[in-house]
Amino acid sequence: MKPRRTNAVFVVIALLVALVGLPAFDGWSMGSRVPAVGMQAEDFTLIDLEGKSQSLSQYRGKIVLVNFWATWCKPCTTEMPAMQVSFEKLRDKGFVVLAVNELEDDAKVREHIKQYRHTFPVLMDRDNKVANQFGVFGLPVSVFIDQEGRVQEYIKGGLLTEQKIDETVVRIQKQEPVKAAALRQRPMNCRIRQFAVGGLALWLVALSGIVYPQLTAHMAQHEHHNATTHATVLS
Numbered sequence: 001m002k003p004r005r006t007n008a009v010f011v012v013i014a015l016l017v018a019l020v021g022l023p024a025f026d027g028w029s030m031g032s033r034v035p036a037v038g039m040q041a042e043d044f045t046l047i048d049l050e051g052k053s054q055s056l057s058q059y060r061g062k063i064v065l066v067n068f069w070a071t072w073c074k075p076c077t078t079e080m081p082a083m084q085v086s087f088e089k090l091r092d093k094g095f096v097v098l099a100v101n102e103l104e105d106d107a108k109v110r111e112h113i114k115q116y117r118h119t120f121p122v123l124m125d126r127d128n129k130v131a132n133q134f135g136v137f138g139l140p141v142s143v144f145i146d147q148e149g150r151v152q153e154y155i156k157g158g159l160l161t162e163q164k165i166d167e168t169v170v171r172i173q174k175q176e177p178v179k180a181a182a183l184r185q186r187p188m189n190c191r192i193r194q195f196a197v198g199g200l201a202l203w204l205v206a207l208s209g210i211v212y213p214q215l216t217a218h219m220a221q222h223e224h225h226n227a228t229t230h231a232t233v234l235s
Contacts, residue, residue, distance in 0.1 A: 035143070041150065065083065138156065141154070
């Protein structure tokens, strides 16, 4: 009975892993709660690439684009030039970009920023705390926050363009009605880690469905053989 119980437990665990996609172990998708549009954005403090402490609250009175990204995420790095152009164009009009890097080494991030000549602040979310705070599940995620610190738009995936950024900033400046998050499609290449793990778990479940019956039959045959042998010896 012990091997049978062990296999049953394995199947249950593998199935649970496949269903949840291992979010607790995926460092890039640990988000728990997406802030509702119109609610106050929770403050945070992170260290930038210059070693200085920066808080969201210190930019109160400005329109802030908080962008969660990583160098390995192609959609993230593709949209950053548009962020740079808008930052240079609108910074004197009360607009700031805070690029929050997820779980990467300072040197690697610094090299990337230098190579592409980005000048907006880059903050290091070393323990994924701020990403989790903003319900980040997959990269990139962009959050527009108004002058009063309220979330005005929450964008999952999809590439930010210069036009999109400019239009959003203008809308916030005019205080037009807020709208729900857009572009919810998450880029496949930035979620491949999660799907790979889930796929592996499904494969293990399928394999157990093939191996377990065969193993059970083999064990039964082996037990029958042993019982027959034992009976023969006794006789």
